Amino acid sequence: MLCRNWELPDVLRSMRSLEDRFNKDYHYTWTFLNDVDFTELFKLETTAMASGDTQYATIPAEDWNTPWYINETKYNECVKKFTEENIIYGFSKSYRNMCHFNSGYFYKQELLKNYDYYFRVEPGVEYFCDFQMDPFRLMREQKKKYGFVISIIEYEETIPTLWPTVEDFLHEYPDAQNANSAVEFVTNKEPIGFAVLDVETNSAYNLCHFWSNFEIGDLNFFRSDVYEAYFTYLSKSGGFHYERWGDAPVHSIAAALLLDKNEIHRFEDIGYYHNPFHTCPSSNNMRIGKRCICRDEDEDDEQPISDLEPNSCLTKWWKYGSGKRFIREYFHEEDYLEKFNA
Known part of the structure; x- marks a missing residue:
């Protein structure tokens, strides 16, 4: 978890939810990262909430701060422009540092x-x-390298040159793209179904991305030579700072192009909420069996946005990615039922 000391109440809420629903049975270690030192109170309360060990680290300045090759004058002018145009988080340098860190340094x-x-x-x-x-067992045994739950479209104004930069990277590294990639997931613009996703963009990118606030992934994919070359190329272009590239489209395009599409998994079985989007298993029997309590209203008594609203990319993933599969399909039926009925 990448977080701040002042976010402690929300950190504890997330921990309590995940501990109750998952980690109380497995006791995996919690790792907390911050660009400043964690307070003793933060450590005390998060340690008390965890069923397993906790560990804390302050991110080195060279991994967090603006890289040396970013022109400070141009950077300030771009931030000012994004602020005046009211682009989401366009005013924030710390947000840019976070996206850059999550794209190329967390691992x-x-x-x-x-x-x-x-x-x-x-x-x-x-x-x-x-x-x-x-889910770690699924990742390991089924050789999955990237897992997600929600897929939506990105704000195009935050990434105007991201896709052209990716195309330049692929031109320079022609062997980088996987032969069985999910390239159509991020490039096909044809509407699918009744709740259609019909987005006009200024590049071949259709803006679909995995919402990276939920990720379960293989760290060795990010440590690979091909991902390092990809991130370095993007970072040196300056787009994280001169524009406001998010780590979600950066991770998503990398997974869609550099991985075999069957190495990417959507966790259909996991119910999840991050304001303003939510997802819950579509099967009523599964909701009952997994003791789901799906959110009907958010804290402002407004209906949260479903992951299958018209701005969802899930139908594209089902058609152009690895399809729609449940966790139980990957294991022997008796193995699943033993855990399901425990």
Whole structure:
């Protein structure tokens, strides 16, 4: 979890939700990262909330701060322009640092070097259903490298040159794209179904991305030479700072192009909420069996936005990605039922 000291109440809410729904049975270690030192109170309360160990680290300045090759004058002018145009988080340099860090540095932190997989958790999120199976086991046994729950479209004004930069990267590294990639997931613009996603963009990118506030992934994918080349190329272009590239489209395009599409998994079985979007298993029997309590209203008594609203990219993933599959399909039926009925 990448978080701030002042976010402690929301950190504890997320921890409580995930512990109750999953980690109380597995006791995985919680790793907390911050660009400043954590307070003793933060450490005390998060340690008390965790069923397993906790560990804390301050991110090195060179991994967090603006890279040396970013022109400060141009940077300030771009931030001012984005602020005047009221582009979401366009005013914030710290947000840019966070997206840059999440795109190219989180997996390099010393505390993570002994791990092969990570489960990204954000402050203030909620998990609606019992997991009943270990998603890390699925990732390991089924050789999955990237897992998500929600897929939506990105704000195009935050990434005007991201896709052209990716195309330049592929031109320079012609062997980078996987032969069985999910390239159509991020490039096909044809409407699908009745709740159609019909987005006009200024590039070949259709703006679809995996909402990266929930990720379960293989750290060795991000440590690979091809991903490092991809991130370095994007970083040196300056787009994280001169524009406001989010780590979600950066991770998503990388997964869609560099991985075999069957190495990407949508966790259909996991109910999840991050304001303003939510997802819950579509099967009523599964909701009952997994003891789901799906959110009907948010804190402002407004209906949260379903992951299958017209701005959802899930139908594109089902058609152009690895399809629609449940966790139980990957394991022997008796193995699943033993855990399901425990």
